[in-house]
Amino acid sequence: MIQQPSVKNSALKETAYSADHQCPNCTHQGLSLFYEVRNVPVHSCLMLSTQQEALDFPCGDVALGFCDRCGFVTNVLFDSKWSAYAPNYEDQQSFSPTFNKFALDLANRLIEKYDLRDKDLVEIGCSKGDFLLLLCELGNNRGVGIDPSVVAGRVKSQAADRVKFIQDYYSQKHAEYVGDFICCRHTLEHIHPTFEFIRTVRRSIGDRANIPVFFEIPDTTRVLRDMAFEDIYYEHCSYFTPGSLARLFRSCGFEVTDLYRDYGDQYLMIEALPVDLPSDKTHPLEETLEQMKEDVHYFATNIKNKLETWKQNLEQWQAQGQRVVVWGSGSKCVAFLTTLNTIDKIQYVIDINPHRHGKFIPGVGKEIKSPEFLKEYQPDRVIVMNSIYCDEIGQMLNEMGVVTEVVPL
Structure with missing residues (x-):
């Protein structure tokens, strides 16, 4: 401690x-x-x-x-003993209109592509169940969601009676839950034994060759090229690029049918089908190992300058007596404040998720405030942890009468 x-x-x-x-x-x-x-x-x-x-x-x-x-x-120093996901693990993003539009578009696309209507669906790492319930609503499907942090009934849905939630970590004992479609969003990056995990999914499918799987994770190519240090934190022990992700799936008995980026190129998506014989079919999005080495070298060579620039900015704003807040209290915020070691330079953190309000950020100790707090506080600058939300946040600030500079991280 x-x-x-x-x-x-x-x-x-x-x-x-x-x-x-x-x-x-x-x-x-x-x-x-x-x-x-x-x-x-x-x-x-x-x-x-x-x-x-x-x-x-x-x-x-x-x-x-x-x-x-x-x-x-x-992360070679990752210790799985700290993987204590529980109902108080709060990563729900569906309070954002921007994110909801993305989720709705994705759900509709998957339903159309794989004819997910009146089918049995499984989501590994379903969080609070938003996306699984959406798939079941739109396609009149039935679902099973597996996640240690799930809270049954938290998300209201017309499909609630057709979805079963299991508050547990996915493992071989859940292999009976396969259905007609398996999805897993923003979970694999939290898994350290990645090969073992994907092999478990493949074994659960067995010889049913028509069961598609869909995985969504952060794209590490962007992290390296943009030097996005805010996307490097302890829970994320595994970092994938298109090439490394595709190679993993092929080595575990899948053929990659599609590989692409979305959500401002922040997310990496893979779609695959089980095969009996090893597949050597590569996708055009996959980078070569030499390209990956160059990206790693670029990050390692330039990240120090980026960190120093942000430290200087925060120190300068503090010296000038400016009121600076962070919008977004999740993992990016924690990584931003702790990596820069400038926790004292930011007094308040804002989030639209009501389940976060009044809570305190691990290791940082800042209380999470609602956006309405800014009406009285009137900050000079709002640092936005994810630039894809800048328009949404700018609109909220205007509606609240908050005149400030929005600074995307």
Whole structure:
């Protein structure tokens, strides 16, 4: 336990080779270490009731290692003992109109593409169940959602009586739940034994060759090229690019039928079908290992300058007495504040999710406020953790009469 995160971060000038770590994606022994952040909260989205509880929250270390055999990136210091997802894990995004439009478009596209009507669907890592319920509403489907943080009845839906929620981690014991379609959104990046996980999914399907699977995860290519340090945090132990994701699925007995990006190119989507014989069919989106090495080198070489620029900005704004708030209290916010070690430069954090209001951010200790708080506070700057929400946030600020500068991270 600690009283305040004390963060040291660095991009290694020269990539350091470590023979002590095995790639969980392809089992290759030996990874190249290229970025580290020390002493960061082991969870970003657990809602804590008091500031002291938040400040005393346990921390761990991040050290990213790159596998030059399959292109996978992982936190070699990740400890699965901290994987304590529970009902107070609050990652629901469906309070945003921008996100809801994306989810609705995605659900409709999947329903049309795979004729998901009057079918049995399974979602692994369903969070609070928003997307599964949406699929079942739109296609008159039945569903099973598996997630340790799910809260039955939290999301109101006309399809609620056709959906079963299981509050548990997905494992071999859930292999009976296959149905006609399997989806898994923003879960694989939280899984350390990635090969074992996807193999479990493949074994559950067995010889039913017509069962499509759909996975959605953050795209690490963008993280590396944009030096998006805010997307590197402890819960995310696994980082995929199109190439490493496709190679994983092929090695586990799938043929990749589609591979693409969406949501401002932040999300990476893969669609696949089970096959009996190994597939060597590659997708045009897959990068080469040489391209991946170049992206890793670019990140490692330039990330220090980006971090220093943001530190200087925050210090300057504080010296000028400006009121600066962060909009978005999730993982990006936690990574932003702790990686920069400038928690004292931001006084308030804003979020539209009402289930977060009045709670405190792990390791940071800031209380999460509702947008209405800004009517009185009138900040000089609002730092937006995800630029895709800038228009939505700008509209809300205008409607509240808040005149401020919106600064996308």
